Amino acid sequence: MSHASDQQLSMFIDGELSATSRATVAAHLAGCPACAERHERLVDVAASLRILPAVRWTPAATAATIERCQQPPVAAGRVSRGVLAALALAVLAAAALSTTWLSALLSIARSAAATALVVLPLGPAGGAANLWILLATAILAPLAALTLARGHRR
Amino acid sequence: MLLARARNGDQHAFAVLVERYGDMVVSLCFASTLNTADAEELTQDVFLAAWRGLPHFRGDAAFSTWLFRLARNACIDRSRRNATRPRSVAIDDMTGAASPAIDDAARLTAQRIMQLAGTLSVPLREAVLLRDLQGLSYEEIAAMQEVPIGTVRSRIATARSSIATALDES
Numbered sequence: 001m002s003h004a005s006d007q008q009l010s011m012f013i014d015g016e017l018s019a020t021s022r023a024t025v026a027a028h029l030a031g032c033p034a035c036a037e038r039h040e041r042l043v044d045v046a047a048s049l050r051i052l053p054a055v056r057w058t059p060a061a062t063a064a065t066i067e068r069c070q071q072p073p074v075a076a077g078r079v080s081r082g083v084l085a086a087l088a089l090a091v092l093a094a095a096a097l098s099t100t101w102l103s104a105l106l107s108i109a110r111s112a113a114a115t116a117l118v119v120l121p122l123g124p125a126g127g128a129a130n131l132w133i134l135l136a137t138a139i140l141a142p143l144a145a146l147t148l149a150r151g152h153r154r
Numbered sequence: 155m156l157l158a159r160a161r162n163g164d165q166h167a168f169a170v171l172v173e174r175y176g177d178m179v180v181s182l183c184f185a186s187t188l189n190t191a192d193a194e195e196l197t198q199d200v201f202l203a204a205w206r207g208l209p210h211f212r213g214d215a216a217f218s219t220w221l222f223r224l225a226r227n228a229c230i231d232r233s234r235r236n237a238t239r240p241r242s243v244a245i246d247d248m249t250g251a252a253s254p255a256i257d258d259a260a261r262l263t264a265q266r267i268m269q270l271a272g273t274l275s276v277p278l279r280e281a282v283l284l285r286d287l288q289g290l291s292y293e294e295i296a297a298m299q300e301v302p303i304g305t306v307r308s309r310i311a312t313a314r315s316s317i318a319t320a321l322d323e324s
Contacts, residue, residue, distance in 0.1 A: 010311035014285070016292060041318040048264040049271075049286035055184040055193060057176030065198045066169050069205040 004028055004035045009042050157217050161208045168208075172201050175218065179225045181290065182298055185283040186229035188272050196232060200225045222298045233276065266324075270317045281306055282313035 004012075004025050011017050012025045029036045159167035179200055184193035203224055211220060271279050280299060284290045292310075296303045 005311075006315040007308060007311035010314055011307055014292070014310070016307060038318075041322065042314045044263070045267060045314045045317045045321070046286045048260065048267045049283070050289075051260060052264050052268070052287055054288045055180055055190055057173075057180045057194075057197065059173070061180075061194055061198070062169055062172045062176060065172055065201045066165055068198060068202050069165060069168065073206065 003032065004039070006038070006042065009035070009039050012039070013043055013046055160205075161211065168205055171217070175221055176201075177288075178218075178290070178294065178298060179221065181284055181288040182222065182225050182280065183229060185280040185288070186233065186276055188268070188279075192232075196228055197225075200228050203228070218297065219300065222300065226299075229276070263321075266321065267317055270320050271313070273320075274313055274316060278309050278313040278316070281309035282317070285310050286314075 008017070008021070008025055012022060015022075017025060029039055156167050156170055160171055176197065180193050180197040183196040183200070184190060187193050187196060200221070204221055207224070211217070215223075271283060274282070277299065281295055284295045284298065285292070290298070292303050292306050295306045295310075299306065299309075301309075
């Protein structure tokens with residue numbers, strides 16, 4: 001037998017070799033100082049971990065888990081940014097379809113205010129995203145209104 | 155019968171399943187997180203997901219297979235969140251709970267090996283910790299990692315070899 005591989009030595013340590021293979025490795029270790037040394041190193045790794053206490057699941061942990069299972073799922077507290085953006089655009093698109101451009105601007109202003117009232121109360125966690133949506137609305141909506149108004153006059 | 159009752163909302167039946175598989179799931183979660191508190195919290199999350207997903211469990215695979223898959227995915231999600239928001243991973247100092255008959259040198263070596271295990275890839279770390287720390291059999295590890303036993307043998311050997319080499323070099 002050539003030198004034993006780390007996998008053979010590891011399986012030897014764990015009793016995972018067949019009886020024949022186990023006898024072969026054992027005989028080799030008895031006559032090969034290098035493999036015997038490597039075997040000892042691997043034994044040390046396994047043995048060192050085995051002196052540490054295993055992590056165990058406790059009855060208290062089961063009880064805590066069941067208690068959590070009894071709680072109703074937490075309702076989604078935040079509307080997704082995509083839904084917000086779609087709502088904002090839909091409201092503004094409706095406003096931009098007004099027949100005069102002043103009326104369109106007023107509608108947009110009302111829509112922006114309404115969007116802000118919907119968006120801002122969602123809390124600080126969504127605050128940055130909400131501000132971006134509002135800013136995009138403020139920039140895009142007048143452009144949309146102007147374009148539609150010009151198109152309506154032709 | 156137990157699973158059928160749990161699927162019908164019987165929490166007592168589900169509690170039995172939690173007791174039955176709790177050790178294995180927390181073992182897997184600890185091998186991933188290397189932190190007992192995180193592992194217990196993650197295990198609770200896994201069982202909560204299992205409870206809520208039970209009505210949709212079709213039984214195509216064994217319940218244990220499905221549960222371990224939930225656990226592995228939870229561990230992957232947790233490690234990804236930790237990767238994007240790096241925080242210091244508190245590897246448990248487990249030497250304090252080791253037997254008082256163990257000398258200080260052995261304790262230090264054991265702690266050093268735990269730290270080195272933390273540097274391994276998750277599949278290797280899981281395999282060697284599930285075997286040497288948690289005492290699971292090769293068959294149990296293969297079921298938990300959903301790989302052939304030969305892969306488990308290879309992973310354990312590679313992990314021990316890497317740790318042994320790193321110890322020699324330090």
